[in-house]
Amino acid sequence: MAQNLVGASETNQTGATNAGAETPDQPFGGLQPSRLIPGFGETPDTAVSPLADIPGLLVDEPAPDNPTVFEVGALNVFYGEFRAVRDVTMSVREREITSFIGPSGCGKSTVLRCFNRMNDLVAGARVEGKLEYFGVDLYSERVNPVEVRRRIGMVFQKPNPFPKSIFDNVAYGPKIAGTKKKSDLEDIVERSLRQAALWDEVKDRLNSSALGMSGGQQQRLCIARAMAVDPEVILMDEPCSALDPIATARIEDLMRQLKDDYTILIVTHNMQQAARVSDATAFFSTEESAAGDRRSGVLVEFDRTDKIFSVPSDERTENYITGRFG
Amino acid sequence: MTDIASTSDSLLSAGGSHARADRIFRLGALASGLVVLIILGLIVVSTSIDAWPAFSELGTDYFFGTTWSPSEGLFGILPLVFGTIVVSAIATVLAVPVSVGIALFVTEVSTKRVGSAVNLTVDLLAAVPSVVFGLWGFYQLVPVFQPVLNSIAGLVSGIPVLRSIFGQSSGVGFMTAGTVLALMITPIVTSVSREVFMTVPHNDRLGALALGATRWEMITGVVLPHSSAGLTGAVLLGLGRAMGETVAVALLIGASPHISANLFGRGEAMPSQIFRSLSEASGTFRASLFGLGVCLFFITVLINMVARRVVAVADRRLKGA
Amino acid sequence: MSETSKVAPHSLEGAEIATRRRIKNSMATLAMACAFLMAATPLLLMSLTVVVKGIGVVVSADWWSQPIPGDVGRVDLAGNTTMCDLGFGDPATCAGQGGITTTVKGMQPAIVGTLLTVVGASMLAVPLGVMGAVYLNEYGKSGRIARTVRFMTEVMVGVPSVVMGVFIYSIWVVKFGTAGKSAFAASLALACLMLPIIVRSTEEMLRLVPDSLREASAALGTRTWLTTIKVVVPAAIAGIVSGCLLAVARAAGETAPVVFTIGFVTTTNWSFSGQNTTLSAQIYSQLQNGGNVATQLAWGSAVTLVLIVLVLTLSARFVTRRFALG
Numbered sequence: 001m002a003q004n005l006v007g008a009s010e011t012n013q014t015g016a017t018n019a020g021a022e023t024p025d026q027p028f029g030g031l032q033p034s035r036l037i038p039g040f041g042e043t044p045d046t047a048v049s050p051l052a053d054i055p056g057l058l059v060d061e062p063a064p065d066n067p068t069v070f071e072v073g074a075l076n077v078f079y080g081e082f083r084a085v086r087d088v089t090m091s092v093r094e095r096e097i098t099s100f101i102g103p104s105g106c107g108k109s110t111v112l113r114c115f116n117r118m119n120d121l122v123a124g125a126r127v128e129g130k131l132e133y134f135g136v137d138l139y140s141e142r143v144n145p146v147e148v149r150r151r152i153g154m155v156f157q158k159p160n161p162f163p164k165s166i167f168d169n170v171a172y173g174p175k176i177a178g179t180k181k182k183s184d185l186e187d188i189v190e191r192s193l194r195q196a197a198l199w200d201e202v203k204d205r206l207n208s209s210a211l212g213m214s215g216g217q218q219q220r221l222c223i224a225r226a227m228a229v230d231p232e233v234i235l236m237d238e239p240c241s242a243l244d245p246i247a248t249a250r251i252e253d254l255m256r257q258l259k260d261d262y263t264i265l266i267v268t269h270n271m272q273q274a275a276r277v278s279d280a281t282a283f284f285s286t287e288e289s290a291a292g293d294r295r296s297g298v299l300v301e302f303d304r305t306d307k308i309f310s311v312p313s314d315e316r317t318e319n320y321i322t323g324r325f326g
Numbered sequence: 327m328t329d330i331a332s333t334s335d336s337l338l339s340a341g342g343s344h345a346r347a348d349r350i351f352r353l354g355a356l357a358s359g360l361v362v363l364i365i366l367g368l369i370v371v372s373t374s375i376d377a378w379p380a381f382s383e384l385g386t387d388y389f390f391g392t393t394w395s396p397s398e399g400l401f402g403i404l405p406l407v408f409g410t411i412v413v414s415a416i417a418t419v420l421a422v423p424v425s426v427g428i429a430l431f432v433t434e435v436s437t438k439r440v441g442s443a444v445n446l447t448v449d450l451l452a453a454v455p456s457v458v459f460g461l462w463g464f465y466q467l468v469p470v471f472q473p474v475l476n477s478i479a480g481l482v483s484g485i486p487v488l489r490s491i492f493g494q495s496s497g498v499g500f501m502t503a504g505t506v507l508a509l510m511i512t513p514i515v516t517s518v519s520r521e522v523f524m525t526v527p528h529n530d531r532l533g534a535l536a537l538g539a540t541r542w543e544m545i546t547g548v549v550l551p552h553s554s555a556g557l558t559g560a561v562l563l564g565l566g567r568a569m570g571e572t573v574a575v576a577l578l579i580g581a582s583p584h585i586s587a588n589l590f591g592r593g594e595a596m597p598s599q600i601f602r603s604l605s606e607a608s609g610t611f612r613a614s615l616f617g618l619g620v621c622l623f624f625i626t627v628l629i630n631m632v633a634r635r636v637v638a639v640a641d642r643r644l645k646g647a
Numbered sequence: 648m649s650e651t652s653k654v655a656p657h658s659l660e661g662a663e664i665a666t667r668r669r670i671k672n673s674m675a676t677l678a679m680a681c682a683f684l685m686a687a688t689p690l691l692l693m694s695l696t697v698v699v700k701g702i703g704v705v706v707s708a709d710w711w712s713q714p715i716p717g718d719v720g721r722v723d724l725a726g727n728t729t730m731c732d733l734g735f736g737d738p739a740t741c742a743g744q745g746g747i748t749t750t751v752k753g754m755q756p757a758i759v760g761t762l763l764t765v766v767g768a769s770m771l772a773v774p775l776g777v778m779g780a781v782y783l784n785e786y787g788k789s790g791r792i793a794r795t796v797r798f799m800t801e802v803m804v805g806v807p808s809v810v811m812g813v814f815i816y817s818i819w820v821v822k823f824g825t826a827g828k829s830a831f832a833a834s835l836a837l838a839c840l841m842l843p844i845i846v847r848s849t850e851e852m853l854r855l856v857p858d859s860l861r862e863a864s865a866a867l868g869t870r871t872w873l874t875t876i877k878v879v880v881p882a883a884i885a886g887i888v889s890g891c892l893l894a895v896a897r898a899a900g901e902t903a904p905v906v907f908t909i910g911f912v913t914t915t916n917w918s919f920s921g922q923n924t925t926l927s928a929q930i931y932s933q934l935q936n937g938g939n940v941a942t943q944l945a946w947g948s949a950v951t952l953v954l955i956v957l958v959l960t961l962s963a964r965f966v967t968r969r970f971a972l973g
Contacts, residue, residue, distance in 0.1 A: 118865065160860055162860060162863065176877070235866075347870070356782050357778075358776070359783060359796045362799050365842070366802070369811075373814055375817075435680075446964075451690045457900070457949075458930070509689050540668050540672035567805070601809055604816060605906065629805070630806075633805075
């Protein structure tokens, strides 16, 4: 089955991004059919790729051909009467890293928090516009935000491990989701910590408090914790801003590895980081709101990362990239 | 092993047992929170019903009568209200300067170490049960107070007004009860004042010191003006606590309900009278005691509401500034 | 330097003012220290007196295991000639007569009663109080219901304990008669007293739990109730326990609400039903009895009560220090 999946993916890699190179050693691809396309897992033996039937995916899009995970159209976020972000339109592709950059206050974190409905937890926050996840409107009445958050994990700016043991931190999500058997939990914890490149450092002290770890370790623990619930997408809100350069480099390495299995959206303050790790980049900026008293965010440009950083089409993007603004 | 189809399905699910558990938990929490309101409501309703005979039969004689003599069937609560006010006023007047002094000492003068020792002492004072204060006051303080108060009375015996205010003492009475009560409310007044002083911006203090002010000038010039509203709240909270204190006052006030100018003489307070008599009382007497409970409830609730409002407003103004 | 000495008259004048100000400052500081002594000295005297007067009876095993000598009061009022046998009268005289100067001084019924009422009150008030605080901080927040409950809790903290006693007397003893007087009725009164204290301290502690932990848990697809049980309450548990211990200490020392509602016994009653007694009630009634034995019983009860309250208060401080958040 894994072979079929890999084969199917490869036949569809018309363009030559890094996808082809990654597929062979992709460790979990076979276990995660859900990360591919609708209906695929139900028909693993079909010779013809269902991708071929999806219009617009195989036509002359230049580089990326991964299926779309999120389709965002004219998204507006309000806090009470105040429109914090306006008119965001983009499509996020599977198993890519999409980065959000821009000056502070431009609403990039706010937009990121729409993707797993974390803004629901903020009193007075309201989202308008289209935000579809595999074709399902995330803000539909019938969608259960709790399930959304289980499928779409999140890593926060400041490492926020629970004041529990390392093991209990990682096992927290699976336990909540109903995994009870100790051996299953142990497997999940080991797998997640390995994925987060933390296993070797902590395997001998799984029962010690997570608060005793270094900042970088704590952040990788939070990544492991997010992965333990088997999400399909990971949102990262400035995951390295509280870390030193070495820890940052480790997290970036980790992100490149995780890309094989997960779709990642990352908000970053650091343009170099966006350029280093991401496949697509969204540049947000601020503009005076109608009332003129508060600044609201706006999506200026969304494109492939290399294009944004080499030939941006918007002047504001260029000013920001070249350091003339922000 | 989920696929996208089931992804969409489960995204759309209502959440099953967990959603129900969340609702039940929320309702349980809400119900627990509402218990506070329910109890307060029940206090008013239940005690008022039991007190109703006194209110309706005695009417103005109850609220404005100046004689409380159950054996004669006279239930005018003014002597008890008077006693409560006098005792708690004495306690507040004595406790406030001491408490503010301690709070200033902790926030402005002492080192952290000494400060935490002082705080511990004040906390321990707060932990001593009321009845132990009463016991100690009854056996240790009364024998000391009687000669002291009487010699003061002797000193002022020639002065017209003071003569009636500081009269003869039998040891127990308003002053003795008020003094012990002062000790008992010192912890709460201290801790609220301490919190009030801690909200004074540090930069304002530094500003005054940088102008060459001494510490005391800094306190009078910056800390106290900043804290006036908060301190009012602290005083009111102390007053409210003093009015409700029961056992210690019951043991030390002298159990003699009458209105008299003699602060050294015997008297009686509302909570003490309830405490002493409720278990054995019946008929109108019992209803009158329930009525005292209702009055006490409303007086203390009113004082506390005002106090909390004053503190909250002061707090908001400071934070807003 | 010579320049300065020329303005000596002026600076001398300044020094004079400075001296006056300095003295004023020192006097004020002294007054503040005195204020502390004015509160500390009585506390010290009181502790010493209580210990010196009461420790004698408390150290004997009888104190903890024997019933209360029930007829001290009646003998006192009767003033009969068996006073020496019951421990009244001048010890020297009594010793000369060969009478017994110390009778059995037990306080077990009151110790048991105190424990029963306090445990009963805690079982009622702690769950309600903690859940109420959870509502205020996790659900109600700044909504109208929560604001009302919060304000009324503050108000209820200030309701005198005697009023709580009157209230329970009214809804319980008036309805059920003397048969209603029991440890359970006293527990009800004490629970009313403890409830607002626990709500307030618990909410304070829940407020200290950083929102990042709630977000981390929510981002793993956890509902508020599970987040509360698994993350928020455990993170704040030290503060919650400490607040509850302080409320228990306060309740253990209360007299007024207990005296109306518990009745009087001289033999141990392990049941929540039927009349009972507590240490604080004993202090009051023994003091009313008067006489040597009764006075000793009162002081002994005071030592025992202070001991219990002190242990509770100090362990509250210990718990806060030892298991402080983070």
